[in-house]
Amino acid sequence: MTWEDAKAACESFSWKLAEIRSQAQQDAVKAILPAGNNHYWIGVKDVVGDNKNYEYATGGSVIYTDWSSNEPNNYKGTAEDCVELRGYEGYEWNDVKCSAKKLSICEF
Known part of the structure; x- marks a missing residue:
């Protein structure tokens, strides 16, 4: 799903896309x-x-990050405005185009 589709899918269950706010939450995920x-x-x-x-999908400035090295970077000038956990880098954060198709993590 795209980022917007993933957000809507989570919300359809009265959940939200996971908002990681600490190292402890990052480790748990x-x-x-x-x-x-x-x-x-x-x-x-x-x-x-x-x-x-x-910002978090539900609003408010992000207070914790776990970026991969050299991220965020808008790779090759591409507007990479949404954030994924990238598996091959230990699920560190990466900026990516919001239209990319990814799995998603919902929280409730």
Whole structure:
């Protein structure tokens, strides 16, 4: 699903895209995800498009991050405004185009 579709899917269950707010939450999420090359949307998005103004899907500035090295980067000038957990890098954060198709993690 795209990021917006994933957000809507979570909300259809009265849940939300996972909003990781601490190292403890990051560790808990990583512990339940399978090893491998999977990519999962989380509830974080750059609302301005400048790699600096990240907010949670439910609103409010992001207070914790776990970016992969050299991220966020808008790779090759591409608008990468949504955030995924990237499996092959230990589920660290990566910015990616919101239109990309990914799995998602909902929380309730």
